[in-house]
Amino acid sequence: MAAATQVLACDSASIVFSSDDQVAISSPETLAALHAAAACLKDLLPVAFPTETVYGLGAIALNATAASKIFSTKGRPADNPLIVHVSSRRMLQTLLPQNYALSPSYELLIEHFWPGPLTLLFPCDHCLIPDIITAGQPTVAIRMPSHPVARALISVTDAPLAAPSANSSGKPSPTRAEHVVNDLNGKITIILDGGPCEVGLESTVVDGLHEDGNIRILRPGGITVEDIKRVLVNGFSDADTPIPQILVHRRDFSDDALEQAPTTPGMKYRHYSPSVPVTLMRMSNAPPGIEPLSPSAFLEDLKLSIPHSPDTLRVGLLMPSDSILMKSLISDTTIQWHEFPFGLVSEPAIIARRLFDGLLTLEREGVDVILVEEVSEENEGLAIMNRVKKAAGSSQWITIP
Secondary structure, rough: OOOOOEEEEHHHEEEEOOOOEEEEOHHHHHHHHHHHHHHHOOOOOEEEEEOOOOOOOEOOOOOHHHHHHHHHHOOOOOOOOOOOOOOOOHHHHHHOOOOOOOOOOHHHHHHHHHOOOOOEEOOOOOOOOOHHOOOOOOOEEEEOOOOOOOOOHHHOOOOOEEEEEOOOOOOOOOOOOHHHHHOOOOOOOOOEEEEOOOOOOOEEEEEEEOOOOOOEEEEEEOOOOHHHHHHHHHOOOOOOOOOOOOEOOOOOOOOHHHHHHHHOOOOOOOOOOOOOEEEEEEOOOOOOOOOOHHHHHHHHHHHOOOOOOOOOOEEEOOOOOOOOOHHHHHOOEEEEEOOOOOOOOOHHHHHHHHHHHHHHHHOOOOOOEEEOOOOOOOOHHHHHHHHHHHHOOOOEEEEEO
């Protein structure tokens, strides 16, 4: 365990990749930071670095000892597999079984979304990839990050990196270097600071290995289902083969065995939870047997159910700035409200980018409870609600007269 953690700034604008995946780094400070991090990785110590999704905690993927330190640093369950990150198609090919050929669907998805926040499942070469990476599963999850610092670190290290989010297991994923410092300071040697993450939610995980040719979304994320559908429809429109169906886990199909022995992160365990209670506020139609509350009735119940100081209840709000519900709630002046800027209802990509930052910021502000308003499960909203449902300890349906 490291005694102190260094935070090394990196200038993303100084990093350029050529068409043949060679990296050039014009900033001496950034180059030195990347070499320091690569040396740490080669010493089998984990390093935190930015990706376009969230900050990752990386270790060399082909070394079981290095990968084991990810699990011990995070307190991560051993049956929760890791995603492997590569910097080029050449590096991807070195990880795949010799007799494996990419399907037309995978070729299309890689062409359009790599580098980027899309993870694909591939058959695992167990002679090469340690079982600790895959939790013993027959597949391995791989992606190519688009963040220049992440991709450059992999390239400079000249090795694929296994990297879950750089936080204690179960906590909200970090989207800024300071989030990593607040959580893992003293537990790791180096954090590369590449600024705030652009996407803010983990990658979309796709399983396209089934004989039916359909695409299964195991975890919604930075690439939307609508994006994937558009690419496949256009790509197969002139082909003799049928357009693959896109099936979303828990929306279009269920698989109990997969949830008990997952092939990818984010499927089995509760995630993304700060140390304070989170309630999902729902304005949609309540299921049978559940009576929605008015905002005032909900707040009266909240004051009785949430332990707080005698002076006032401190409530964090993660709600769109044009939310009707928020306007109704904050009319109660007996509560101390902490609003985190969350974007407009019509801006799910901005809400996605700010979700984890909001949870972590409100937690540090010392609120007694965080209320998160549901969004429509379309586009980025599907991934947002996937995370919020796992973060929330309770849900409350609200009706506004």
